[in-house]
Amino acid sequence: MSAAITTRPPTAPVPHAPAAGGTRKRSRTRTRLELALLLAPGLVLFTAFVLVPICVAAFYSLYSWNGFGPLTDFVGLDNYVDAFSGEVFQSAIGHNLIIVVLSIVVQLPLSIGLALLLNRRLRGRTFLRMVVFAPYVLSEAVTAVIWLLILQPGGFVDELLRGAGLGWLVRQWLADPKIVLYTLFVVITWKYIGFGVILLLAGLQGVPAELREAAALDGASGWQVTRHVVLPLLGPTIRVWIFLSVIGSLQLFDLVWIMTLGGPANASATMVSYLTDHGFKRYEFGFGSAVAVILFLICFTFALLYQRFALRRDTEGALTRAVG
Amino acid sequence: MRRNAAGYLAAIAVVGVTVVPLLFVLLGGFRTTPQINSSPAGLPSPWVWDNYRDVLTSPVFWRLLGNSALIAVIATVLAVALGSMAAFALSRYAFRGREAFYTLFTLGLLFPLGVAALPLYLWLRLLGLLENPLGVAIPEAAFSLPVTIVILRPFMHAIPAELEDAALLDGAAKLGFFWRILLPLSRPALVTVSVLAFVSSWNFYLLPLLVFNDSTNFTLPLGVAMFQSEHTQDTAKVLAFTALSMIPALAFFVLAERRMVGGLTGSVKG
């Protein structure tokens, strides 16, 4: 087993394997049937309940529409022009990008470290894993309520800092426009770190212990084993995490909305809080949909580029392995 | 030995930071609201059991729990079953348009779903799924499909081709390989996506809000909101309700987590 993996780690392309195809011929029709059987149910469900509603919502973006009457006031791309010319929307995009960058720089190393730690045979490991994952199980609304209590002026954090003689660090965590975004990032990290950890833990199950032991026997230090053996094998999982994290950061909404409503003075506005605030809260459904489509296009561009340059490596092999 | 000691230290540090807000909820349920207001960071003194007892003995809580569990189980089973089938097709077959199909599924991640609420609501009404648990569970399964596929695909892909070749040489059909070898080998990833689908269903707020008006159909997130507005003054009771409402999802995680270890290496060795 370990031999198979070392000769061809999952990140490398799968070699062409004509032998298998040759000895046992599967007809084209049969393959197609299998594909239909495998793909159709998911595709039907997904199209009906995700794609169609999304497309209809996108269609609203071409109208000036308050959500109540029939769609009559066709305005073409006016909503898009309005969105792009808005300063608040521009700054919201900036805030999203800050969160994207911070997530990768801070959360990724933290998640990997935690996952490596929690993959060891520690006593009480299940409990530790549960604690790290627990914030992810809390709903956004409850998370916001807890952190509002903890961060309120004179609340838990302030008390703690003052108690530790760090009173000069106390800030208006959610009221200072210069700080609020970073305060939110801390809460986001707390809330979503469990997601990265559980994903990476699953990835680590694909790294055989024998491999690490072998490397250690060869005199490699713990760090070297991690750096040269474990991390490369975790590559596909890390790339999936980055993908989901970037998309998630671009769509950040619930926590921000409940904790700050995007304020003060739009200092923590994100694209989705902006579309809620300036679209739905003002009964401008067409405009809100237009912002959603813009967000979609940003995410889509990222997704295509990322798939082309990063994720492709993880599935390239299967492409070269022609069937039938 | 020394490595484990260092590991413990690091673990304790991180867990310490993570656990404090959780303890705030958990212990808050054992305090009274005046205790919480007068000292936000204090410990229960004396310990009060009434909050947890009241919630646990209220039929409303158990009904909310039952509704949430039913919906989460249906959504999870649907999402994981259909998602793993699709991921199998997208990772171990080569066919024209494969990447297009994959991209199509990822589209679901790229659009803020809240914006599609109105069309989705009208659609569910046409299908007669309002006030019906399936009206929540089925769309939730559809929402979870993209993440499920994005995570499963590279995992399934990473399973060595030699195993597939061997299985096919032994006379297994490709679907037999999927069922008997690939799925068991993908267990860590399957466990992960199940947990993610379950948790996202457990916490979903918007969809049940659209679908249910009748409070007997409510799920826990709607219940927490209802409970909060009924007990605004009673922070302690709200915290107790909150703590109890996350236990089933955490229990699901703990049960699933035990099944996660093994997978590839474990199965092959055994």
Next chain:
Amino acid sequence: MRSVIMRSGQKISVALAAAATLLLAACSGSGGDASANGPVTLTWWHNRTTEPMKSIWQGIADDFHKTHPDVSFTIEPIQNEQFQTKVPLALQGSTPPDIFQQWGGGGLASQLSSGKIADITQASSSWIGSLGEYAKGWQVGGKQYGVPYQMHAVGFWYRKDLFAQAGVTPPSTLDELNAAVAKLKEKGLVPIAVGGKDRWPDAFYYNYFAIRQCSVDALKKAVEKTELADPCFLKAGENLKAFIDTKPFQDGFVGTPAQQGAGSSAGMLANGKAAMELQGDWNPDVMQSLTEDKDLDSKIGWFPFPSVPGGQGEPTAVLGGGDGFSCTSRAAKACAEFLGHLVGEDVQKKLAATGSGLPVIPAAVPSLKTETHKTISEHVGKAKHLQFYFDIAMPTNVGQALNDAIANFFAGQGGPDTIVASVTKAAAGNK
């Protein structure tokens, strides 16, 4: 992928148009006959999810059913914040609720384009006069599309104990208010709490400075034309700026919620952490829910927003709004009859006794729960002008834009001209 999209691009857009039209059309089929007689069951959405009001509404419905056996009710209490999500959806469907919560003004005007809201001008003509001016907020273009069952008014709530401690009395002019703020600060107290995170409490201040600065005519014109054209609106902003510059609010007020938790502005007042708050008549209930102090009612008092020197405004004018209901067309007749019942003396007295709002007819004022509420109600009754909150009176998009501009102003962004411009801009359809 790209080729797939291009090939089917045309098909998709055609299909989309079809789907959108189909979904809307399928859901806008008429739901029944407006003039139907015979037994009818009214679906009723109200925002009282908690006791005691939840049971009081149920009781009122049961009583009505006894005297009108043909009319029964299916009551669905829905949380206040959820109406914004649920009402647009319901009005797109073919079976909207027959009676639902309605705050009037620009929001009501937007909902009219659904074509589902019943015009009850005729049906209410025999009794609507008893409400006087109050009914106007639920009219659009001179037609009655809803009815208020209780009114609200905004003023200063204050702690009697903290005022005594600092040796101040309720101020009646802006100068007196400024002096009170200074004295409270000397004692190390927070003079005024404001829930800046939620934005609408900030708007109360601008609204009131405008009401004190502008003539009633200028106010009416502003709402009518959706434009803050009169220079008095600029002056109001300058006055507000001068007031904010005296730093009367708590630290970090732009991040403080209005009503959630003991740290909110209402919670601060309830727990003696601040001396004043500019809030609606509902504040005692909110405060009581945020403190263990059972004796709160005796510790708080109320005074109207002080007069502003040099202002053209009507000195007695009050800022407020109200809670009402609208009918949809399916069972408009029965619904209108029920709304008439709600503004009758019996029900009004019952509602007044709960202290959740001010009665819409004077006869019920004596039934109010506390002396303070009676004072407020009398003050409102005597007021020569009741100004609807600007954000409710104006179209929703304009009102929200105005509130945002005011909130930014509180956070130090923009000037009086930005506030005025926000209305013009939003009214012109700019984002």
